[in-house]
């Protein structure tokens with residue numbers, strides 16, 4: 001009997017090795033890996049000679065809307081798919097009613113419009129969402145919880161974030177610890193008290209340039225809170241995930257925690273590997289409000305140290321922290337701009353290929369480790385996701401390591417009309433994305449969304 005698809009002629013990449021192999025796919029799963037001469041026929045064949053086949057990218061960090069938490073799901077998941085992403089970790093802001101009562105509606109919204117699969121993180125923002133932690137794994141298959149440590153001030157008021165003091169965080173950590181694996185806490189680590197003091201000073205000075213963002217949230221503000229989060233997680237025996245690490249000192253803190261036996265996973269993002277305040281992207285000079293991203297961009301030394309952290313296995317995940325906001329939404333006052341950068345998830349893999357592999361900083365095996373296998377493991381969707389083995393979901397990305405692509409906002413697929421990578425030439429680019437055995441991006445062009453494409457991925461429930 002013929003299988004659904006055979007991808008042949010490529011080099012297959014896993015965290016362990018690169019081997020010349022063909023892949024047979026049937027019923028959404030990987031059926032066989034080896035020599036096609038020993039495989040059954042296929043209804044469809046895809047010749048990828050000269051290219052590499054990687055497990056689909058698991059981008060563990062995306063925001064698909066601001067106050068309306070899934071508002072941009074369609075455009076942003078289509079863009080992510082074009083970048084080889086097959087599974088997204090989506091941060092969910094469940095305002096007022098909490099997540100449990102809104103879950104079916106949100107899941108329906110996601111599954112009606114998403115181009116990729118997704119597991120969700122709950123933003124713990126108030127007493128209600130704190131109390132929901134206990135029931136999330138069993139009731140909705142959600143096992144990761146994000147704490148905005150110390151968050152207050154304008155951004156927090158806007159969203160209604162209140163449960164952020166150390167007591168609330170410690171209480172949440174204790175509840176997660178009691179749940180057991182794969183439940184874990186994620187923490188936004190910046191000392192907001194110091195930020196708010198500096199903010200007042202800098203506003204009084206009339207500063208509005210993009211560099212003021214780093215000056216109002218300097219590296220020690222991140223380091224202090226990261227150290228405290230690790231300390232509290234250790235005290236509560238709670239596995240901890242630290243997203244978007246921007247500072248070289250973050251690598252040292254992670255290494256120290258690992259030596260100390262603390263379960264802490266560090267993530268950085270493409271923008272912190274490639275951008276800094278010393279050689280600013282032109283957009284930050286023409287539109288300083290675009291520089292509002294928490295934590296801020298740092299210096300060139302931080303870029304270098306974060307690459308080293310990945311290479312040495314201390315930083316083990318790369319996520320996009322995608323937060324699409326158009327130029328109009330960003331406005332012209334950095335102090336009032338919505339936070340975050342758009343057009344990142346689509347470029348996560350290209351950055352790793354072009355700036356990482358093709359510039360000799362890391363190898364291709366490492367890319368699959370930090371962009372697929374590790375995020376899937378940490379968040380409890382491995383071995384189904386982020387994995388190129390028989391029986392895993394047939395989520396794959398084909399890349400051409402020699403293809404050169406010049407990026408403009410128009411060449412990308414997000415709703416966001418600007419990018420920090422405007423004008424960059426990338427070497428190494430994804431050509432095909434395969435989700436659940438279906439080609440969803442062909443020759444770098446997204447195909448129309450098919451019914452059933454893009455599912456919510458529940459995770460292991462209590463005691464499983």
Ligand SMILES: [Zn+2]
Nearest residue numbers: 061063091321
């Ligand atoms: Zn984020």
